[in-house]
Every structure is written in structure tokens, then in C-alpha cells.
Amino acid sequence: MSQAQSSDNVLGKVLIVDDEEHIRKIMSIMLGKRGYSCRTAASGAEALSAVERESFDVVFTDLNMPEMDGLGLLAKLRDVASDTLVIMVTAFASVDTAIKAMKEGAYDYIAKPFNEEEIVIVLEKALERGRLVNENKRLKKEIGLRSDASVFLGQSPAMTRVFDIIAKVAETKATVLITGESGTGKELAARSIHQNGPRSDKPFVAVNCGAIPQNLMESEFFGYVKGAFTGADKAKVGLVAEADGGTLFLDEVSELPLEMQVKLLRVLQEEEVKRVGENVPRKVDLRVVAATNKDLSEEVAQGRFREDLYYRLNVVRLKMPPLRERREDIPVLASHFLALAVKKNQLAPKKLSPAAIRLMCAQTFGGNVRALKNVLEQAAIMSDGAVIGPEDLPFGVDADPFIVQHAEGGDDLVLRLPKDWTDLKMALKNVTQLTEREIIGRVLAEQSGNRTRSAEILGLSRRALITKIGLYSLDGPDPRSLPEATKA
Numbered sequence: 117m118s119q120a121q122s123s124d125n126v127l128g129k130v131l132i133v134d135d136e137e138h139i140r141k142i143m144s145i146m147l148g149k150r151g152y153s154c155r156t157a158a159s160g161a162e163a164l165s166a167v168e169r170e171s172f173d174v175v176f177t178d179l180n181m182p183e184m185d186g187l188g189l190l191a192k193l194r195d196v197a198s199d200t201l202v203i204m205v206t207a208f209a210s211v212d213t214a215i216k217a218m219k220e221g222a223y224d225y226i227a228k229p230f231n232e233e234e235i236v237i238v239l240e241k242a243l244e245r246g247r248l249v250n251e252n253k254r255l256k257k258e259i260g261l262r263s264d265a266s267v268f269l270g271q272s273p274a275m276t277r278v279f280d281i282i283a284k285v286a287e288t289k290a291t292v293l294i295t296g297e298s299g300t301g302k303e304l305a306a307r308s309i310h311q312n313g314p315r316s317d318k319p320f321v322a323v324n325c326g327a328i329p330q331n332l333m334e335s336e337f338f339g340y341v342k343g344a345f346t347g348a349d350k351a352k353v354g355l356v357a358e359a360d361g362g363t364l365f366l367d368e369v370s371e372l373p374l375e376m377q378v379k380l381l382r383v384l385q386e387e388e389v390k391r392v393g394e395n396v397p398r399k400v401d402l403r404v405v406a407a408t409n410k411d412l413s414e415e416v417a418q419g420r421f422r423e424d425l426y427y428r429l430n431v432v433r434l435k436m437p438p439l440r441e442r443r444e445d446i447p448v449l450a451s452h453f454l455a456l457a458v459k460k461n462q463l464a465p466k467k468l469s470p471a472a473i474r475l476m477c478a479q480t481f482g483g484n485v486r487a488l489k490n491v492l493e494q495a496a497i498m499s500d501g502a503v504i505g506p507e508d509l510p511f512g513v514d515a516d517p518f519i520v521q522h523a524e525g526g527d528d529l530v531l532r533l534p535k536d537w538t539d540l541k542m543a544l545k546n547v548t549q550l551t552e553r554e555i556i557g558r559v560l561a562e563q564s565g566n567r568t569r570s571a572e573i574l575g576l577s578r579r580a581l582i583t584k585i586g587l588y589s590l591d592g593p594d595p596r597s598l599p600e601a602t603k604a
């Protein structure tokens with residue numbers, strides 16, 4: 117596989133199988149001096165054990181060998197190393213057999229006696245083919261994700277910090293533990309770390325640790341050899357080996373059963389993985405990113421998560437901020453998700469009214485960005501006109517501590533005070549769509565102009581409130597007549 121080739125920084129990894137020593141020597145000297153990495157094996161059995169230890173891009177095998185011949189080896193290789201390309205080396209007399217070998221899956225053949233040029237041409241063609249196959253596989257996997265999932269938005273200071281950390285850490289191989297509530301973009305962050313780093317052209321393998329049945333875990337993670345257990349009628353690579361050279365993303369990592377945690381830790385420490393039914397481990401080169409919405413240190417304290425694995429994962433910590441702590445990101449996210457929903461459902465173009473945006477900005481969004489995305493998709497489908505207004509949004513009056521309603525007989529929204537409203541600073545932090553002036557105006561309106569009560573609610577002294585009322589010219593006969601700027 118070409119994965120091996122680039123992680124070792126050589127042109128390609130080649131295994132030369134021949135029972136004649138001088139052929140092995142000549143070939144490895146020829147190829148070695150041109151920058152290919154060569155190993156040799158004197159028999160089919162030796163070749164198989166080499167393939168168990170490491171992966172090769174190309175195997176050159178002699179056709180006529182005692183015990184296991186080239187065809188026998190080819191059949192075995194197709195089970196244990198299906199990505200490795202096999203080239204038959206054969207005497208003139210057996211060209212027919214070589215052609216038969218190609219029918220059975222050999223990539224090409226060369227006839228003895230061969231010259232250096234011939235070998236290199238065949239080898240280069242094979243390597244190029246391997247690269248294309250791998251690239252193709254990777255692209256197919258990613259196509260579904262690209263369009264939607266790689267857009268990573270945010271302008272808030274909290275998200276700017278997240279992007280900074282991602283940019284720094286992407287360059288390195290450091291393990292990253294991403295924490296954060298459900299729907300905050302943990303998976304998106306993991307993909308972004310991969311995409312912005314030197315491994316971006318290698319696989320990103322996401323594993324949902326909570327979704328694999330316990331009895332399948334080991335074989336899913338580590339793979340197995342053909343015949344390792346009943347039903348294993350074909351070899352399987354395993355997720356860890358699939359991520360070789362790229363990034364292994366352990367999503368919902370807290371869900372790993374303890375015994376699996378031990379095994380995974382060993383793999384991460386040794387950078388070696390052993391398939392089920394195999395005795396010799398193979399090297400893997402992994403960048404690990406893990407994510408959890410649980411407090412892992414608490415899981416450790418409760419004995420549900422191994423401390424050693426926790427320390428192995430928690431090298432760089434990235435906390436995804438909940439949406440309610442970065443409400444200034446809501447407008448841009450909302451427009452993005454609306455456009456996506458319109459496209460996905462082939463609707464006529466729609467936009468959000470300012471009042472709708474303001475209503476969204478006042479929500480807490482327990483399900484974070486994912487919840488916002490769902491709201492927009494629902495509104496896009498359910499709304500009739502080209503403009504989505506507050507009435508198209510599914511927010512009940514009890515849904516949120518910041519309760520916003522239409523003022524009677526008007527378009528303007530009135531902020532009703534939440535039960536746990538503490539002070540003005542908190543309000544400003546959470547409702548970034550409203551200015552201090554708007555908030556004070558609204559509280560005064562709520563309290564029918566009662567300054568003592570309003571000051572209490574806002575967490576200001578009465579004196580400070582009066583100063584601000586003066587500052588913002590909020591002292592009208594009717595505090596409900598809010599200035600133009602607060603209207604939708």
C-alpha cells in the first residue's frame with residue numbers, strides 16, 4: 117500500500133521473493149540504489165511472514181519455487197494484503213502460467229532474463245496504480261462529507277480561540293482531546309485538525325466508540341486474518357490499520373469498555389497493531405484525536421475510564437464552547453444552515469427576517485449547533501414565504517429563560533425576564549444581539565418603568581441605572597416606546 121511508502125519517505129516498499137539468492141541480490145541492489153526500500157524472502161512462507169510484519173506496495177515473486185509457488189503465494193497475499201500489487205517473475209518457458217497468474221489477480225509479469233530498465237518501468241507503473249487506487253478510495257469516502265461538513269464557521273472570540281488552537285496543533289502529531297456538549301462541533305473540529313495538517317491527503321478514520329457492539333470491537337478496531345474465527349472468510353484490515361499514516365478519530369471515547377481501553381492504549385503506545393489470529397504485530401503511524409461530551413476525569417474518578425489512557429489522550433485539550441456562550445455566531449450559522457436546507461430540499465431561496473434572527477439569538481440551544489441546524493431545516497421546509505419570521509420558528513414560550521414575544525399589536529419583540537436572570541453583565545454576555553441600551557430599555561418596559569425593581573433585576577444600583585437611563589436617553593413618559601434601533 118502506498119501508505120507505507122510515504123510514511124517511510126521512500127519511493128515505494130518492495131518485497132522480492134525468489135528461492136535463488138543471486139536473483140534476490142541483483143534485484144534488491146538494482147532497486148535499492150534507485151531509492152526503493154527492498155526486503156527479500158527466500159520462500160512463499162517467508163514472504164507471508166514479512167507481509168504480516170509490515171505492508172508493501174509491491175511484491176515481486178518468482179513463479180517457480182519449491183513448496184509454495186508464485187501462484188500459491190498470490191492467492192494467500194490476496195487474503196492478507198489485498199492492497200499489495202503482485203508482479204510475477206518468470207522464465208520464458210512459463211509465460212503462459214504468468215498470464216494465468218494475471219487472470220488470478222497478479223498485476224503484471226516480467227520474464228527472465230530481465231534488465232534493470234524493464235523492472236523499474238513495471239514497478240513504477242504498479243506504484244502509480246497503487247497511488248491512484250488509494251487516492252480514489254479516500255476521495256470516495258470523503259465526497260459525502262466535503263460539501264456540508266467541512267464548513268466551519270464562527271466569529272466569536274471563543275471560536276477564534278478554537279481556530280487558533282486547531283491551526284497550531286494541526287501541524288503536529290500531538291494527541292488532542294476534544295470536549296464539549298453535544299452538537300458543539302467536536303467532530304467538525306477533529307476533521308479540521310486533520311484537514312489542516314500534513315496528513316490531509318491520508319485517511320481520516322472516525323470511529324464511534326459507542327456504536328460498535330462489544331463482541332465486535334476487537335475485530336473492528338484491529339482487523340483479523342482469514343479463518344481467525346468462524347465466519348472470518350476474508351481478512352479484514354481493521355480501523356486502526358486503515359488510519360495508518362492519517363488520523364484516527366475516537367469519537368465518544370468514554371464509551372469504550374475497560375478491556376478495550378487497555379488494548380487500545382497498548383496500540384497507541386507501541387504504535388503497533390496485531391490482527392486477531394495473527395502473532396506478529398505491524399507498525400502503524402497514527403495521529404489520534406478523541407472526543408467526548410462527558411467529563412473524562414470524572415469517569416476516571418468513577419473507575420469507568422482508565423487513568424493511563426486518559427493521560428495518553430489528554431495531551432492537548434480543546435474545549436468546544438456551547439452556542440449560548442457565543443451567541444454572536446448564531447446569525448452567520450443560521451444563514452449558512454438555511455442556505456444548506458434550501459439547497460438540500462430544492463426550495464426557492466429564503467432569508468431570515470431580523471426579528472427571526474433576534475429570536476434565535478435569545479435561545480439557549482441545549483443541542484447547540486446541531487439543534488440550530490435542525491431548527492433552520494424545519495423552518496425552511498415549513499415556512500411559506502420567502503422570508504422566515506419569528507412565527508416560523510419552533511420556540512415555545514417555556515423553551516428558554518430568555519422569553520421573547522411579540523409586543524401586543526406590534527412587530528417588536530419584548531424580552532420577558534427569565535426566572536434565573538441574575539444581572540446585566542450576564543444578560544450582555546448571553547444576549548449579544550441586544551445592546552446594553554436595548555436590555556435596559558426592555559427591563560424598564562417589563563417593569564412598567566419601575567426603576568428600583570429594574571435596577572434590582574439588572575444587578576445595578578438605582579443610581580447607576582438612573583445614570584444609564586440618562587446616558588441612553590431612555591427616560592421617556594412611556595419606556596415601551598423604545599428607540600428605532602431596537603425594532604425589527
Ligand SMILES: Nc1ncnc2c1ncn2[C@@H]1O[C@H](COP(=O)(O)OP(=O)(O)OP(=O)(O)O)[C@@H](O)[C@H]1O
Nearest residue numbers: 265267268269297298299300301302303304485486
Ligand atoms: N462552527 C460550525 N460551523 C458550521 N457547522 C457546524 C459548526 N459546528 C457544528 N456544525 C454542524 O453541526 C452539526 C453537529 O456538529 P458535530 O457533529 O461536529 O458535533 P459534535 O460535538 O460531534 O456532536 P455530538 O456530541 O452530538 O457527537 C454538524 O452538522 C456540523 O456540521
Ligand SMILES: [Mg+2]
Nearest residue numbers: 302303367407
Ligand atoms: Mg460527534
